[in-house]
Amino acid sequence: MPGRHIRHAAPLIRGRGRAPAVASRISAATTVGVFIMAVLTGVMVEHSIAPRLGMGYGSPAAKPHAGGKPPVASPPRVTPSGHRASHAPAVRHPAPSVASVPGAVRLAMMADRGAAAAAAFGGLPGTQPFVDLIGHEGSYAFGTAAIGVPSGVAAMPETALFLARASGSSWHVALDGTSAFAQTLLEVPGRLIPAQQKQLLAQFNAARQAAGGSAPARGTQTPLALPWKASQSWTMVSAPGHLPAGADPLAQASFAGGNGRVLAAGSGRMYRFCTSSGGHGSGDALIELIHPDGSATEYYQLDRETTVRDGSAVRQGAYLGKTGTSLACGGSSGRPDVEFTLLRAGGGGLDGAAIGGWTFRDTRQPLRVWAQRGGEQVLPGAPLRNLGALIGVGGL
Numbered sequence: 001m002p003g004r005h006i007r008h009a010a011p012l013i014r015g016r017g018r019a020p021a022v023a024s025r026i027s028a029a030t031t032v033g034v035f036i037m038a039v040l041t042g043v044m045v046e047h048s049i050a051p052r053l054g055m056g057y058g059s060p061a062a063k064p065h066a067g068g069k070p071p072v073a074s075p076p077r078v079t080p081s082g083h084r085a086s087h088a089p090a091v092r093h094p095a096p097s098v099a100s101v102p103g104a105v106r107l108a109m110m111a112d113r114g115a116a117a118a119a120a121f122g123g124l125p126g127t128q129p130f131v132d133l134i135g136h137e138g139s140y141a142f143g144t145a146a147i148g149v150p151s152g153v154a155a156m157p158e159t160a161l162f163l164a165r166a167s168g169s170s171w172h173v174a175l176d177g178t179s180a181f182a183q184t185l186l187e188v189p190g191r192l193i194p195a196q197q198k199q200l201l202a203q204f205n206a207a208r209q210a211a212g213g214s215a216p217a218r219g220t221q222t223p224l225a226l227p228w229k230a231s232q233s234w235t236m237v238s239a240p241g242h243l244p245a246g247a248d249p250l251a252q253a254s255f256a257g258g259n260g261r262v263l264a265a266g267s268g269r270m271y272r273f274c275t276s277s278g279g280h281g282s283g284d285a286l287i288e289l290i291h292p293d294g295s296a297t298e299y300y301q302l303d304r305e306t307t308v309r310d311g312s313a314v315r316q317g318a319y320l321g322k323t324g325t326s327l328a329c330g331g332s333s334g335r336p337d338v339e340f341t342l343l344r345a346g347g348g349g350l351d352g353a354a355i356g357g358w359t360f361r362d363t364r365q366p367l368r369v370w371a372q373r374g375g376e377q378v379l380p381g382a383p384l385r386n387l388g389a390l391i392g393v394g395g396l
Helices: 002-017 019-026 028-053 096-118 179-187 195-210
Strands: 130-137 141-146 156-166 170-175 231-238 255-258 260-262 267-275 286-290 294-301 319-323 340-346 357-365 365-372 374-378 381-383
Touching: 019 231, 096 130, 096 141, 096 156, 096 170, 141 267, 156 179, 170 179, 179 195, 195 267, 195 286, 195 340
Parallel strands: none
Antiparallel strands: 130 141, 141 156, 156 170, 231 255, 231 381, 255 340, 260 319, 267 286, 286 294, 294 340, 357 365, 365 374
């Protein structure tokens, strides 16, 4: 307190009053300056040196002041809970940079999805996860991530949407298909993910969670067409013999033909994966459409893709890209085609799915894949006509 320092500095002032005559000629301004310096010195000693030596005012080791009586120490401040309050300032960790989000997401992807990716890739490790940031607002970030397919393997990458929340000096990452994603989605600002998108992502997250539990009846509630123009016939060119050992024969199917224009199988919101891979040409990516019932379709190896922004609503039949050989997420490619799959409650893949007027089936022993409609079957290599689906699904 100021009084404490004035008493401590008083001997210095009085001592200068008893100095030789030459000292008496010091100006009043100089005397005031010396006084201020003495007070500041006392404050510095009290708050920096003395506490480190255990000699602060009121300490038993403190040197007595003139007059033989040390100043009375102020009583410690007591909180309502009865504990002594700490005078030390709270440690503040610097907020994490958005630039550190990809690293945190990669760790989460490998920890949570690495085993599933290895199983889909025939036991081979996938590439370093590709992470694309769609946007960030305040303490939250939103984007896509994918574990890439090893070279030469015919499989779809392991994908996930992610939400990241800053906490302390790090990011906490929640991947789709988890309760953490559902909770974080409720907290995310509307400027990052508007309400309509939140509702759709919540449905998608619930469907992904169900994929790990008991599988409901196969199929999808959202009417889906095949990913090309209705009434046209393309060829299913899947080559199950080139799939990883133990993989589902109809985890995905390859289609080629017609004018090569790949169209949205159903209405939904669009998100891209692997745009950060680099070296694969401008705009190359895997496209995912999330549909109103929480299912999703994925389209891979596209060239000349749509420029629609991530999160945008697209209608069934909207242009997505051209069949191509792009490998933004890794894998293998021969002739230009589109790799197509379905994600839904109960698991991914096309087996049992009704799309474009056909139901897709497969067996493992013997290994066989076909599309069926009534008593008609279409095997790989034969023309498959897109019979279309109902249009006008809302809720996007």
